[in-house]
Amino acid sequence: MYRLNSLQRKIIKTINGPILVIAGAGSGKTRILTHRIVHMINNIGINPSNILALTFTNKAAKEMKNRISNMMNETNFNLISLGTFHSIFSGILRKESHWLGYKSNYTIYDQKDSENVIKKILEDTNVKTSFSPKNIIKKISEYKNNFFDKLRKKKEFYYKDIKKIYKIYVKKCSNSEALDFDDILLHTNYLFFRFPKILHKYQEKFQYILIDEYQDTNLAQNIIIKNLSSKYRNVFAVGDDAQSIYAFRGANISNILNFHKDYNEAKIFRLEQNYRSTNHIVEASNKIISFNKNQLFKKIWTKNEKGDEIKIYGAFSEKEEAQYIADYILFLKKIKKFQNKDFAILYRTNSQSNILEYAMKENNIPYKIGGSISFYKRKEIQDLLAYFRIINNPKDEESLLRIIKKKINNKKTVKLLLIFSQKKNEIFSFLCTELQNRSLFYEKDYLWKVIHLTINRIIENFRLKLKDKNIYEIAQYIVKFLLKKEKKNNYNHDNFQLILDNISYYINDQKKLKKNGDISLSGFLQYFSLREGINENKEENKVSLMTIHLSKGLEFPVIFITGLEENLFPSKSSLENQLKLEEERRLFYVALTRAQKKAILTYTKYRFLWGKKIMNIPSRFIHEINEKFIEKKISISNYSYKLKTNNYEKKLIKKGIKVFHKNFGIGTIIDIQRQNEIAIIKFQQSGEKKILLKLAKLIIYS
Secondary structure, eight states, X not given: OTTOOHHHHHHHHOOSSOEEEEEOTTSOHHHHHHHHHHHIIIIXXXXXXXXXXXXXXXXXXXXXXXXXHTTSOHHHHHHSEEEEHHHHHHHHHHHHHHHHTSOTTOEEEOHHHHHHHHHHHHHHSOOOOSSOHHHHHHHHHHHHHTHHHHHHHTOOOSOHHHHHHHHHHHHHHHHTTEEXXXXXXXXXXXXXXXXXXXXXXXXXXXXXXEXXXXXGOOHHHHHHHHXXXXXXXXXXXXXXXXXXXXXXXXXXXXXXXXXXXXXXXXXXXXXXXXXXXXXXXXXXXXXXXXXXXXXXXXXXXXOSOOOOOEEEEEESSHHHHHHHHHHHHHHHHHHSOOOGGGEEEEEXXXXXXXXXXXXXXXTTOOEEETTSSOGGGSHHHHHHHHHHHHHHOXXXXXXXXXXXXXXXXXXXXXXXXXXXXXXXXXXXXXXXXXXXXXXXXXXXXXXXXXXXXXIIIIIIHHHHHTTTOOHHHHHHHHHHHXXXXXXXXXXXXXXXXXXXXXXXXXXXXXXXXXXXXXXXXXXXHHXXXXXXXXXXXXXXXXXXXXXXHHHTTOOEEEEXXXXXXXXXXXXXXXXXXXXXXXXXXXXHHHHHTTEEEEEEEEEESEEEETTEEXXXXXXXXXXXXXXXXXXXXXXXXXXXXXXXXXXXXXXXOOTTOEEEETTTEEEEEEEEETXXXXXXXEETTTEEEEEETTTOOEEEOO
């Protein structure tokens, strides 16, 4: 514990009873969680199998595992139950599935699978709705995650069309022996509710429960935690209400705000020292979040240097905004020796990224997009997984249809789906029967041949041949089969090799767990389905472009927060709703606290939104920052003279000041010809140049 401060050590040594740690941004909460687990096992003697540690992302779980494994012996480490809510409780459901009447080899449907099921329901039924499949899934998710609360209040769906679709959706998932992500939590709650002895079993097992990012829990997760901890009351929750930004996913900030009511004997600790950011950034962030009414009191502080003031730039358009960011990145790289990977450009909505990408390309700045198509979503991996899933669970309709669709054209797919929709039994059983009876297809019919090939020659053949093979051998066999179709499907060899490497890693990792390891096909599918994506192990020196939501948990030396305009950030929908507006403010707080050294905020006078050119006013969040933390000097550009805020800048261009030009570097202005707005600049490396101010993009260098 030599790297911990006195308060952190006190928190770690407080073991029994409910504890809430309000951990401000950059305060070292992961260190608290990992050191506490190690202390409990190594110093207190708590049985590691009695410890449950829950996270929200696989990345967080992996980071904790890596830190803990370096501080204790392997045997104890392998006995800890540490993972995401979904991975831990999916594991419990597989063990206890017989209580709920389904098999342990169920398939887990992700968001895309669920949307596909909804699309088929809308195509096959006469249910009329104005909602998109994505929004229908969102409504179903909300209902499932609040199921027990709605049951208590005897409430159902507000929309009758969603209610009808929901009933069909549940039946289709049941026929396919599939659970979606929300089912994992819903069924866990149902298991504990219906079978008290099962709840008692896991209460005895998990006598000490630790939860990371407690502010992100939803109602279903909170009920699980309350039930599991109700006997021993040893709940250790770490979170920050100021970083609660996932209400759109069902996160309920009241869980952390009311922790002291749910556990009235709870001890409350506040981690308020920030180790990440400069003093200016910390103080500005404190000021911003102080405007929210619904919050737990804390005062974040830091011993770090004051640092640079926050820079605010008002652009004429989004094009100028993007160009300014590109210019300033080039400037900081040349003058301050920053690398590309030190920069992150954050935005409120994905639609803002196109113009930013264009500016990066035009200025030859390497970049990457956060949240772009994940490895897991690539077609070769989806095709491989479809075979994995159908071998594991032949009733998985989504995977079966994916395999069949690869072999038939759209018209025949429609014909096939129409036939399926008229059948009450499962698709796989129907097809197997049809192969015998041929009541709907003729033997010479192309569709019949495809079904025959899919069922007999591929699926059944695979299941027999691969029955006693390990996961890696199964994957190799299927990859070899798929690569025979390479010309037709245009597969990427590297993606297949990467998944084979990941399967090999998974097997080796599970073997370390000995008898607790699960190297079955269903075990791997659970592991893979619940991942956010595969780590491709590429340490890239590129500027990061991402939404603010995706930036949570990350940190960068330099942060650009773009689009700070009313109706964009804060969003239009939040302006008349206090709770939504406070969430927008928390989102801005999260964005600003990603910065270690420098923060640059940008807005535009005009922006093309909703199909038309909109005139903007700067976001209220800019005005909420105390002026003493803001730098008044901002850049000169070809549009800047049209902005009121830039009358001040024009006066700054005078003889003797230093400026930066992206092509010529640093120079000193030795003369100005105001009539023609030409500056004579002597550059350190390029010599004397005449620069036309209204076309040049100069940055004042101080």
